[in-house]
Amino acid sequence: MRSGAEIKVGVFVLIALAALAYMTLKVGTGVFVPRESYEVDVFFDNVSGLKTNSPVEIAGIEVGLVQAVVLDENRARVTLQLLPNVQIRSDAVATIRTRGVLGDKFIEISPGSDPFPRVEAGERIARGDTPADLDQLFTKVGEIADDIRVVARSAANVFGGEQGEQDLRLAFQSLRDAAMGLNEMVQANAESVEFIVRNFREFSTDLRDIAGTNKEGIDRIVANLEVASGQLKTTLEQAGGVLARLESGEGPLAKLINDPEMGHDLRETVASLESVSRKIDEGQGTLGKLINEDTTAQELDKALEGLNRILTKQDQFRTSVDFTSEYLARHGETKSALTLRLQPAEDKYYLLSVVDNPRGRREKTETFTERWVNGERTTIREIEDKYRQSKITFSAQLAKRWDNLVLRGGLIESTGGVGLEYYLWDDRVQLLFEAFDFDPDDNPHLKAGAKLYFLRNFYASLGMDDFIRSDRRSFYAGLGFYFTDEDLKYLLTSVPVPGN
Structure with a gap:
């Protein structure tokens, strides 16, 4: 009886070991993907670390395995074996991701949106993204470290050696002497400084009271001073320009002052204006009729109103x-x-x-x-x-x-x-x-x-x-x-x- 039980136990252990070995081999070869699954291809520029039988996930759920990774025209063509109920669209994106500290690679698929057609078996996903590699990251870190080393070497060249240490010691000594001198000066004149600060505080209080009581008046005075200053500056500049032109003999006024013939011409001009004014008063000419006759003035007003309407529309x-x-x-x-x-x-x-x-x-x-x-x-x-x-x-x-x-x-x-x-x-x-x-x-x-x-x-x-x-x-x-x-x-x- 005892030997029979031992034989049964031994047979059971052998069967369990055989089943465990069979399951391990099947898991390693992706046997759990059904036979009804379908395959699609996707191209990547770099698939470093990605192995066959690596999982394929959508939204964190495993939906397939990497069937094959081959080189196709200097790019990596990855064949994905997907479950039959997984539907992906032509705008889908496949991305190589890294899981955990050990850096196991897997492929994550964004399945796309409904309006786009479905990717059938044997077709390819148009877009494959490869994130930054750790080697590239380490290269960037190495470049930064090189820059830091150059800066540190420069600082060491400036402050290193006995001369650099002596310069630093002298600089700190000078700063300490200046601080001590300033402290002694403040302590020696503490009473005078306190008296000045107190007087200044009282003066600022009085000035604040005056400004607060007459704030509006002070604002008006300042505004008026600014306007007057600007106008005075403009007037002086214009007067300076006029005097300069008079001294140089430029312009009619300078000629009128310095040239006798200009005075004679001015008298004749005044006489002509007097004659024109007399004719206008007597109603002679177009201008005289315009001033003395209501009909001409009314017609001119109508013409000006029409012109004004045209110009108003043009401005709008x-x-x-x-x-x-x-x-x-x-x-x-x-x-x-x-x-x-x-x-x-x-x-x-x-x-x-x-x-x-x-x-x-x-x-x-x-x-x-x-x-x-x-x-x-x-x-x-x-x-x-x-x-x-x-x-x-x-x-x-x-x-x-x-x-x-x-x-x-x-x-x-x-x-x-x-x-x-x-x-x-x-x-x-x-x-x-x-x-x-x-x-x-x-x-x-x-x-x-x-x-x-x-x-x-x-x-x-x-x-x-x-x-x-x-x-x-x-x-x-x-x-x-x-x-x-x-x-x-x-x-x-x-x-x-x-x-x-």
Whole structure:
């Protein structure tokens, strides 16, 4: 009986050891990935430390193993064996990560978003990222250490040796002697210093009381002195210029004083003016009729009123040119726009824009194909959803303003749309909302943000673009500048003319 029990125990131990060895070998070769799994490829610039059978994870959960790592056209091609229920999209990103202190490598996959097509078996993930290697980090640390060693060597050259130590000792000795001398001087004159401080405190108290009681009067006196000083300076400068010209004989007044013929001409001029004045009083000539006859004056008033209306409308018409560039953080691209603003009235204006949108516009193409399925003729409907890249679009809008609120509408980026703006703090801050690209099969393009105007012709903008579409939603930030008609007049008149 005893030998039979021992034989049973021995057989059980052998079976357990065989099962343990079998499980160990299967775990090492990735047997726990089902046979129905599928393989995809991804390329990396550097896979240092990554081994076959390394885990593949999504959101920290193991979903597969590294099947193979081979060299393909000077890049590392890694074959991933994934579970059949794992779905990844064409915008997925595979990244090599390091776990723990020992530095075990594994691959983490960001599966992508739904609108993009699924990556099937045998296809490849378009993007593979490799983080910074420890060797590169150690190289940077070594360079920093070299710089520190150079600085330390320079300091040692300056302060090292007997001469450097003696210079430092002399410097500290001089500082200590100066501090002791200053301390002795303060102690010897402590009573005098205290008396001066007390008198100064009393004087400052009296001065504060006087200034507090007569603050408004002092402010007016200072303001008047500043104005008078500026006017006196201007007057003296003008008088100095006039006297200088008189002394040099320049100008009519200097000639009148120094030239007898000028005096004679002046008398004749006065006589002519007297004759003209007499004719005007008698009603002779156009000017005499204008002054003495009401009909001529009324006609002139009507002409001046018409001219005034024309000039008033011309002054109200304003033009500005605006250029803005916005960086779309999610897509890593820049969207630019050039806008011409025509404002014929204070509460109405027109906007004409040319927009360079690198993301393009979403366009859907619907096709119907007739096929024979199981002996029956069936119509298959196919919809292709794509974005047109680097598309130049145009905007033409009419805007109406009520106080701080602006409502605009028309053509926005080659599609119909509306916009709403609200201004704060004397138009220094602008809140905006736009809705356009109204597609019955998709959500519209919605944009919300703000602009902060600073300096004279510049502003900064930020907000969310296309925030209702999950695959297109992106935070944006940008800068812009604009020129008004006054700025354009100044620039055009300041440009030098060739040959002048």
